[in-house]
Amino acid sequence: MAADRPFFSILTPTHLRPALLRRSLGSLLGQGFQDFEIIVVADAWDAASAQAAAELLRPQDRFFKRDGKPGPAASRNAALDLARGEWIVFLDDDDSFEPHHLATLHAAIQAGGSPVLFTDCAVVTEDRTQPGMPPLSRQQLAFGAQDVQQLWVKNFIPNHALAYRRSLLEGIRFDAHMASLEDWEFLVAVCERALPRYYPGGGVVMHKDYVNPGTRRGTAENSNNSLVILDFLYTYRRWPAPTPELKAQRQALLTGVGLSLPIEWF
Incomplete structure (x- = not known):
């Protein structure tokens, strides 16, 4: 690996949610393992998100506004085209990592094995209309006993609980024309090349606002x-x-x- 190439590329699509973006980026800056770049791709322009990126991104990170139809699939593809890291990790603007996550993931990679890894996930519910978006509940989802062959039938792994060796993704992209399930379709394409391997102890957090469903992505009429x-x-x-x-x-x-x-x- 070249001296100036980061170990991880963290790819973050964002859409007019500066408070969530701040939390997501803050969780990256708080990681114990810091050999990574962040690539933030916005599909719509707002000054508050740009301000968050200006304050929180480091010199090795990038932020840009892409053209075209809004949606995370095209934003992830644009970020993939810019990624320089040896391993690819996706982190949407409404999710986060606990401080130990990348260190644990790095150790699992160094132990050898599959070019695609996954870990468990905590689901935190919250009310995003309240100051500080206080958590309402927390549930831990454990995936270690799951049969990865079931990924051919339906998905059970959140996108940001996965990590991919960059070379494995050559020629694979998210299908921006799908109304839903584009994360899973991408993962099935990966399964054609290698099945994911589980590792324990990751710090993946999925944040959900079920109180105010209009603040969540994926609730459009076309889904x-x-x-x-x-x-x-x-x-x-x-x-x-x-x-x-x-x-x-x-x-x-x-x-x-x-x-x-x-x-x-x-």
Whole structure:
């Protein structure tokens, strides 16, 4: 690895949420392991987000506003094209890492194994209309006992709980035309090359505001149930399951929501 190349590239799409962006970036600056760059890509312009980036980003980090249709998929792709790190980590503006996360991840990478890793995740609910966005509850999601083969059927790993060796992602990008599930479709493309390996002890935090759902992304009308089903089907057709058993599980999932299709589709 070149001396000026960071170990991690942390890729952060943002959309008009400066307070959340500040928390996300602050969680990175507080990491015990600091060999990383941050690439923030905004899909819409607001002075407060630009101010947050100006105050919190370091000389080796980057912030820019991209053109085109809003959405995190295109922003992640733009950040991927700029990333210089040996490993890629995604962190949306509404999520965060605990201070030990990157050090724990780095140790897992140094131990060797798969070019794609994942860990557990804490889900913190909050009210974003309140000063300081106080937490209302916290739940720990443990993924160590999960069968990674199930990723061919549906997703169970949050995007920021994963880390990818940069070379593994050559030619793989997020599909910005999907109404939903683009994170999972990206991960299934990765599974064609290597299945993720679990490591314990990560510090991944997912923040959710269920009190004020209008503040959350992913609630647009174009992500309704019908289009989610179509995105499942699109992913299944694009990335056929590797075993008859997984094909049957895919078929059963769609049959359960009223879409009966022959096994050959999966």
